[in-house]
Amino acid sequence: MLKGGLVVVGQHIAASGPLDELRQRYPEAPIVHKGKALTPPVVNAHTHLDLSTVPYFRGPYTEFIQHVIDHRMKRTPEATQQGLEALRALGVGGFGDIAYQPEVVEWLLEHCALPGVVYLEVINRNPTEAEGIASWVARRLSEWRGRNSQLRVGISPHTPYNVSPALLKKLVEIARLEGFPLQMHVAESPEETELMTQGRGPLQALPERYGFPPYQALPGLTPVRYLAELGVLGPHLTVVHGVQVDEEEVEMLAQSGTLVVACPRSNEALACGQMPWDWYLKHRLEPALGTDSQSSSPDLDVRNEALFLWGRVDPRVLVRAATRSGYRVLGLETPRITRGTPVSQVQSW
Ligand SMILES: [Zn+2]
Known part of the structure; x- marks a missing residue:
């Protein structure tokens, strides 16, 4: 070389x-x-800083989701501060972060000196609540947008299966009208595909286990095809993971202008498989890189994500993934x- x-x-x-x-x-x-x-400076395009004190986990995806639910009380501004300090020590040029609690968004807007986007996570499967939740989200984001902060605010519908179609459509409408970026976990695990296409599998047991509302009738489509059908794909959306996809779905993501973030070490830890980089590159969609949280990744350094793929993916693509593609996801030069x-x-x- x-x-x-x-x-x-x-x-x-x-x-x-x-x-x-x-x-x-x-x-x-x-x-x-x-x-x-x-x-x-590299960009970490997908983190969950509020998970910084939740122990590192290796194992199947569904068990990881349980691990996160079991530790949900730890998702605080204090944990976020710890993650932010780690990012600062790494000298990142920006980051994209998903916040589970509005308090964490507030804390970051006030204290974060790094540029990037903080996305408020939305989880709600009850279609009768879609209207109320969507207008609450719209009000909070408009208010947050007025704050003097290094960070922009965005919306993160958690996954295709954890937000009702009615709510997802409304959130996308708000994002498009108001210019808020969207980031969503999509096509991450085989369990997600099994739940979406067949309405069964290990994830199906979670709502009952925790006394949460059940999944609504699921669409019978793979995650990416479902989002295409709902009209959710487009340049305002960043899909995180995009592992469990076929080539036609990669083409759909590429043609719609959807942005994509890869988190290879997290995918490996949670037995999710690996992103088909060749298909993405063939369709001229260069993914960015993210670490995901420290509960499924050993650290917040995206250079280690790139090094994990070194030799399997063209190093020049990996360097661009950690820099140019990451800045693009955050809307930064x-x-x-x-x-x-x-x-x-x-x-x-
Ligand atoms: Zn994530």
Whole structure:
């Protein structure tokens, strides 16, 4: 592979390019090896900072969901603060975070100095409550949007099976009209597909176990086809995971302009399989990277997500996934490394 480099003078970049060329231009400069890549600050496009104190879990997806439900009282601003400090220490350029409680959104809007999007998670399967929940969400988000914060606010309908179709349609309408970004877990596990297509499987037992309202009649369609049918796909939506898909569904995501985030280490930990990167790249949809929470990923460093896939996916795609594609998900401009860039704005991998 072509070796590249940066010339540093004082605290700033003076030149960049292929290593051989730079050596000729700066024959006196000592060479400091910096690893696999030099990039702008990476972006963690999918986190749940409020899960930062919930223990790391490995095992089937449905058991993980139970693990999260069992620890739901730990999803506090204090846990979020711990996760935010970890992100800050990693020097990320931005992040996309799902908040389970409105209090966590409030806390982040007030205290977070990093740019990105905080999405309020919505879970409600009762169609008769769709109207009320949707207008409550719309009011809260309009109010939050007026805050002076580094973060934008968005909506996260949890999964296709955990939000009624009536509510999902209303949330998408609000997002489109008001310009709020949407982020949703979709096609993550085989259990999700089994529940959606056949109305059975391990997930089916959860509502009864916890005394939650049951799943409504499920659509008999795979998650992506169901969202396409409802008119949910589009550039306002970021699909997280997109693992349990066929090539036609990848094409549907690509053609609709839907954005996608991959969380490969979490998928591995929860026995969900791996995203079919070849199909995504064939249809010109380059995913971003996220760690998911620290309860299914060992840390919040997306470079480790990329390294997990190193050798299986083109490294240039992985570098773009952790930078350009991540900034795109957050609606932020990708910083460039050029002459004059402070060296503090360069990350090594
Ligand atoms: Zn997640």
